[in-house]
Amino acid sequence: MRHQESHYDDPAQVQGAVQRGDHRRFIGGMWDKIGLLQKSLLVDAGLEPGHTLLDVGCGCLRGGVHFIEYLEPRNYFGVELNNELLEAGYDIELAERQLQDKLPREHLVHDGDFEFSRLPVKFDFAIAISLFTHISFNRIRTSLEKLHPKMNAGGKFYASYFQARSDQPTFLAQKHEKGGVVSFGDKDPFHYHASDLVCAAESLPWNAERIGDWGHPRDQMMMRFTKAE
Numbered sequence: 469m470r471h472q473e474s475h476y477d478d479p480a481q482v483q484g485a486v487q488r489g490d491h492r493r494f495i496g497g498m499w500d501k502i503g504l505l506q507k508s509l510l511v512d513a514g515l516e517p518g519h520t521l522l523d524v525g526c527g528c529l530r531g532g533v534h535f536i537e538y539l540e541p542r543n544y545f546g547v548e549l550n551n552e553l554l555e556a557g558y559d560i561e562l563a564e565r566q567l568q569d570k571l572p573r574e575h576l577v578h579d580g581d582f583e584f585s586r587l588p589v590k591f592d593f594a595i596a597i598s599l600f601t602h603i604s605f606n607r608i609r610t611s612l613e614k615l616h617p618k619m620n621a622g623g624k625f626y627a628s629y630f631q632a633r634s635d636q637p638t639f640l641a642q643k644h645e646k647g648g649v650v651s652f653g654d655k656d657p658f659h660y661h662a663s664d665l666v667c668a669a670e671s672l673p674w675n676a677e678r679i680g681d682w683g684h685p686r687d688q689m690m691m692r693f694t695k696a697e
């Protein structure tokens with residue numbers, strides 16, 4: 469059994485939220501605002517309908533519904549630790565928008581170990597929103613190690629994170645003024661320095677770059693990892 473780093477690692481909590489019809493709130497709420505923000509980020513970065521996209525930690529498709537609507541059929545893949553969230557995304561959110569015909573159900577993959585080698589295509593873009601905020605440094609490193617073989621040369625991976633303050637030790641709790649979230653250096657929700665995430669990509673074929681503020685309502689910053697040519 470995986471060590472529980474966050475509430476996402478507790479199947480009973482996830483199942484209860486889905487059964488109550490509370491899946492949107494469980495994954496953080498702000499459904500339309502953060503979902504559309506993700507789409508705007510990638511479209512501004514050059515995502516086109518013909519590109520392939522991997523959504524890591526896609527949950528119940530808060531961003532996915534917008535990407536699936538925008539991309540050509542079958543070009544979206546999502547991976548998620550909790551199959552109950554995938555079911556809610558496909559059976560409720562996509563059905564409500566009449567988008568199921570654009571996405572085979574098998575493109576939503578139940579996986580909590582970043583086993584991207586199982587996926588049948590390579591990707592031009594990847595995104596992970598509110599994933600690094602819930603996992604340890606070692607798991608971030610693992611995600612980068614396992615993702616790069618599935619990215620096309622020049623492919624871009626965007627990942628949001630809570631930024632640690634530079635004027636205090638990382639282990640101290642930190643309250644983010646925008647959104648009011650309290651993050652930690654050693655437990656969920658985690659915060660990191662941008663240099664920590666650059667270090668996580670060290671010796672891998674990634675060029676890591678801090679994008680910074682991208683308008684997230686809870687003060688999450690953005691990193692971009694570009695697959696080396």
